[in-house]
Amino acid sequence: MDDWEEKDAGATSTTSSFASGGNSWNSGGQKNSFSKNDNEGSSWNSGGGFGERGGSRGRGGGGGGFSRSFSSGGDENGNKEDGDGSSWNGGGRGGFRGRGGGGSRGGFRDSNNSDNAENGNDGEFRSDFGRGRGRGRGGGGGFRQEGGGEDGFQGSGGFMGRDEEFVPKGKRDNESGGDGENAGPKVIYVPPPPPEGDDAVFAKFQTGINFDKYDDILVDVSGSNPPPAIMTFVEASLCESLSKNISKSGYVKPTPVQKYGIPIIMAGRDLMACAQTGSGKTAAFLLPILQTLMRDGVAASQFSEQQEPEAIIVAPTRELINQIYLEARKFAYGTCVRPVVVYGGISTGYTIREVLKGCNVLCGTPGRLLDIIGRGKVGLSKLRYLVLDEADRMLDMGFEPDMRRLVGSPGMPPKEERQTLMFSATYPEEIQRLAADFLKVDYLFLAVGVVGGACSDVEQLIMEVNQFSKRDQLLEILKTTGNERTMVFVETKRKADFIATFLCQEKLPTTSIHGVNREQREREQALCDFRTGKCPVLVATSVAARGLDIEHVQHVVNFDLPNNIDEYVHRIGRTGRCGNTGRALTFFDPEADTPLARSLVKVLSGAQQEVPDWLEKVAFGAHGTTGFNPRGNVFASTDTRKGGSFQTDKQAPSAVSSAAADDEEWE
Numbered sequence: 001m002d003d004w005e006e007k008d009a010g011a012t013s014t015t016s017s018f019a020s021g022g023n024s025w026n027s028g029g030q031k032n033s034f035s036k037n038d039n040e041g042s043s044w045n046s047g048g049g050f051g052e053r054g055g056s057r058g059r060g061g062g063g064g065g066f067s068r069s070f071s072s073g074g075d076e077n078g079n080k081e082d083g084d085g086s087s088w089n090g091g092g093r094g095g096f097r098g099r100g101g102g103g104s105r106g107g108f109r110d111s112n113n114s115d116n117a118e119n120g121n122d123g124e125f126r127s128d129f130g131r132g133r134g135r136g137r138g139g140g141g142g143f144r145q146e147g148g149g150e151d152g153f154q155g156s157g158g159f160m161g162r163d164e165e166f167v168p169k170g171k172r173d174n175e176s177g178g179d180g181e182n183a184g185p186k187v188i189y190v191p192p193p194p195p196e197g198d199d200a201v202f203a204k205f206q207t208g209i210n211f212d213k214y215d216d217i218l219v220d221v222s223g224s225n226p227p228p229a230i231m232t233f234v235e236a237s238l239c240e241s242l243s244k245n246i247s248k249s250g251y252v253k254p255t256p257v258q259k260y261g262i263p264i265i266m267a268g269r270d271l272m273a274c275a276q277t278g279s280g281k282t283a284a285f286l287l288p289i290l291q292t293l294m295r296d297g298v299a300a301s302q303f304s305e306q307q308e309p310e311a312i313i314v315a316p317t318r319e320l321i322n323q324i325y326l327e328a329r330k331f332a333y334g335t336c337v338r339p340v341v342v343y344g345g346i347s348t349g350y351t352i353r354e355v356l357k358g359c360n361v362l363c364g365t366p367g368r369l370l371d372i373i374g375r376g377k378v379g380l381s382k383l384r385y386l387v388l389d390e391a392d393r394m395l396d397m398g399f400e401p402d403m404r405r406l407v408g409s410p411g412m413p414p415k416e417e418r419q420t421l422m423f424s425a426t427y428p429e430e431i432q433r434l435a436a437d438f439l440k441v442d443y444l445f446l447a448v449g450v451v452g453g454a455c456s457d458v459e460q461l462i463m464e465v466n467q468f469s470k471r472d473q474l475l476e477i478l479k480t481t482g483n484e485r486t487m488v489f490v491e492t493k494r495k496a497d498f499i500a501t502f503l504c505q506e507k508l509p510t511t512s513i514h515g516v517n518r519e520q521r522e523r524e525q526a527l528c529d530f531r532t533g534k535c536p537v538l539v540a541t542s543v544a545a546r547g548l549d550i551e552h553v554q555h556v557v558n559f560d561l562p563n564n565i566d567e568y569v570h571r572i573g574r575t576g577r578c579g580n581t582g583r584a585l586t587f588f589d590p591e592a593d594t595p596l597a598r599s600l601v602k603v604l605s606g607a608q609q610e611v612p613d614w615l616e617k618v619a620f621g622a623h624g625t626t627g628f629n630p631r632g633n634v635f636a637s638t639d640t641r642k643g644g645s646f647q648t649d650k651q652a653p654s655a656v657s658s659a660a661a662d663d664e665e666w667e
C-alpha cells in the first residue's frame, strides 16, 4: 500500500478567525472617503507605535505573544525528509520557543505539528531568529489562540520589528520540491467539498458601472498573424454546455482580454497576455481550453492509476489556485471534463485520491504539482496546455526553478508540442525575456492597456504617515468606513497578527491571512470569514496580493508599501474589479518608502489619478533623481520583442530577486 493510500484521519476544522464570536463592530459613521489630508500636521506618536525601529523591539514587556495549541493528530503524507531538517518544535537552532521565551513571555509559540506546509520556511525563519536579536520578549501581549479558536485575542501589544522576519526567499523550500510539503510532519487537513447546486456553483460577481468602459481600453497584439478578435461569446462558437455555463455565470459579453485571448488560444498560438487586475483573465484562458477539450470529447478516466491531464494550470498561492479551480469547475459543470486542484497544506492522500478519480485540467501550486508528478500519479504525455497565471511571479527568482523543473519533467511535451499561455497584470521586461524560454518563437503578446498599469477603476490615495502614526490612522479610517470590506496589507506575518489583534480589541471584527505558521484550514477560514462579511477587515501579507477575487471589497489599505511597484498594482487590484469602483489608500512613510516614489508617481499618473505635490517632490527631489533605485520597478509599455519599450524607472538588476526574497510566504 502506498503511503497516500492510508486513510485520512478525520480532519478537524478549528475556527481560527480572530474575531471574537461575541464581538460587534462599530459600523460607525457615514461612508467617508479617505482623505489624504487626514494626517497632515499630525504629530509623531512614538508612544503608540509598534516599536518597529528600535522602540519596543527589545525585551521590554513580556507576558504575551502568540501562542497556539492545536492538536493535529497524525501524519500520513509520506513526505520526504526536508534537507533543512528543521521541525517546528525541535528548537535545535534557536526557534521561537527557545528564544521566544516559551510563548507565555512573549514571542511566538506554536505547538501545532501539522503546519508543515510552512516548515520549509520555518527552518530559515528560526535560523534568522537565532541571530539573537532579542526578539520574543518585545511587547506585552499579543495573540493567544487555543484549539477552539473563537476567543481571539488577549494581551496588549508586542510587535517586534520591521526587519525581523526576513526570510530569504531564494532559499525557500524550492530545493525540497516546492511548497513545503516535503518537510516536517504530515498534513491531514481535508478541505470542505466544493459547492454543489447551480446557485452555489454559479454565484456571480456583479459587474460594475464601468464594465462597458473596458471596451475603450487600447489593445495591442504583437507577433505575426494574430487571429481576429471576437466581439461576442457567440462568435467564439463555443459548444452548448460551455455557452450555457457562461451565461449561468452572468457573463453577457467578453472583456477585452477575452475578446482577443480566446481566439488566439483557440488558434493554437502561444500567448503572453497582460491585462489589468480584475478584468477577466481567468476566463480568457479557461474558456478556450475547456472548449477544445469538450469539442474533442475528452473524458476523465476513473480507472487509471496514472492520470494524464490535457491541461496544467499553475499559480503562486493556494487560495488563488483553488479559486481558478472553482472557476474551471464552474465552466465545466455538467460536462465530462474534470478539473482537479492540488496544493500544499492539505492531505496528500486526499489530494491523490481526488486526482485518481479522473483529471483533465490539473490546477496546482508548483510544489504539489511537482510532487504528484514525481510520485507517478500524473503523466504528461497527453498534455496540450500549460498555463502560468501570475506569470511574472511564476518566473521570478522564487519560482523559476520550479517552473524549469516542471517543464523538464519526464514526459512533458517540448514547447513546440504544447501550447504555453501566460497571464498577468504586470510583466517586468526581464521576466518577459525569460518567459520566451518557455514559449514558441512565434508567440503572441497581448497588451490590454498599459503593461503593468494599475486598474483605473481604483481611486488611489497616498497619505504621508510616519510609521508610528500608522496604527492610529488605520483605526480612524476603519471607523469611518463601517463594515465595508477592507483589505489591509502589511509587510510581515507578525504585523498582520498584531494589527488584527489590535483592531479586534477596538471592536472591529478582523481576521488575518499570511503564509507562515498558518495552517491551511486557518487560511481558508480567514478568507471565508472575510468573504461572508463575518470579518469585514482582512489584514494580509503579500500572500493575498495577487489574483484573489472577492466580491464587495471596497477598500485596500497599504499599511506598509510593498518593496516593488508591481506588487502595489496587484494589491490595489483586489478592489475595483470587473467594472466596479474601489479605493486604495497607501501610507507613505518617507523614511522608508522614498525609493518607490517615482514608480508610484508613474503608476498614479498612468491610471489618471491625482499625484500629490509632496509625493512628486519626494519622487523627483534629491532621493528620486539619481540613478539607483533598488525598490523601484519597471513597467514596460510593450512587448519587449519590439525593442522600443520604455521604462519608468530603470530597474536595478536585483529588484526582482529582492522582491522575491522579501516575500516571506509564497507557496
Ligand SMILES: Nc1ncnc2c1ncn2[C@@H]1O[C@H](COP(=O)(O)OP(=O)(O)OP(=O)(O)O)[C@@H](O)[C@H]1O
Pocket: 205, 207, 250, 251, 252, 253, 254, 255, 258, 275, 276, 277, 278, 279, 280, 281, 282, 283, 424, 425, 546, 547, 548, 549, 573, 577, 578
Ligand atoms: N465577461 C465577463 N462578464 C462578467 N463577469 C466577468 C467576465 N469575465 C470575468 N468576469 C468576472 O470578473 C471577476 C474578475 O475576473 P478574474 O478574477 O479572472 O480577473 P483577473 O484579470 O484574473 O484579475 P487578477 O489580475 O487580479 O488576477 C471574476 O469574478 C469573474 O467571474
